Amino acid sequence: MTELGPAAWPPAPIRTERLVLREPEARDRMAVIELFASPEVGTYIGGPRRRDELERTVPEVPRRRPGLFVVDLDGAMIGTITFDRRDAERPGHLRPEAGEAELGYMFLPGAWGYGYAAEACAAALDWFADALPGEPVVLCTQTANDRSLRLATKLGFTEADRFEEYGAEQWFGVWSSVKSSD
Numbered sequence: 259m260t261e262l263g264p265a266a267w268p269p270a271p272i273r274t275e276r277l278v279l280r281e282p283e284a285r286d287r288m289a290v291i292e293l294f295a296s297p298e299v300g301t302y303i304g305g306p307r308r309r310d311e312l313e314r315t316v317p318e319v320p321r322r323r324p325g326l327f328v329v330d331l332d333g334a335m336i337g338t339i340t341f342d343r344r345d346a347e348r349p350g351h352l353r354p355e356a357g358e359a360e361l362g363y364m365f366l367p368g369a370w371g372y373g374y375a376a377e378a379c380a381a382a383l384d385w386f387a388d389a390l391p392g393e394p395v396v397l398c399t400q401t402a403n404d405r406s407l408r409l410a411t412k413l414g415f416t417e418a419d420r421f422e423e424y425g426a427e428q429w430f431g432v433w434s435s436v437k438s439s440d
Contacts, residue, residue: 262341262359265389267324274381279327282320286328289335290320298367302403329378336374337365339382349421350398350430358396376412387435394434401427
């Protein structure tokens with residue numbers, strides 16, 4: 259997994275009580291289009307993308323890449339979870355050289371409110387902790403995004419910074435699989 263380090267990619271599908279985290283497949287194409295075209299999903303990420311543009315540009319098999327999980331419920335995609343390296347030019351870092359692993363997630367509005375995001379993100383973070391032991395994970399979300407802030411707290415992220423980016427106040431949190439021995 260070149261972007262994140264030495265972890266083997268793709269991992270075997272990750273199974274939780276209700277979900278499967280897996281690589282994208284051809285059957286996910288319409289859900290990917292719906293996810294990126296959704297006004298509700300786009301509220302805190304710069305707005306929805308145009309459906310006609312997505313229908314032209316999303317490939318038959320949505321892009322597979324290291325760090326991208328499709329969240330599957332009963333054989334259908336309901337969201338995505340990503341791990342990417344945080345760009346050094348962006349504000350919010352733990353170390354001067356930047357490049358921290360950053361957790362991202364997006365779920366279709368019909369999947370909101372059922373605990374799927376918490377379940378899937380917790381499983382993804384467990385996988386990350388095993389794949390890259392001791393490496394912290396960061397998360398950035400708008401302070402106006404109450405749902406995302408609640409999820410970050412529930413997952414164990416703690417606030418490290420706040421700053422202005424994309425015309426809005428951002429909350430920057432950090433998670434670590436290494437627990438202090440207080």
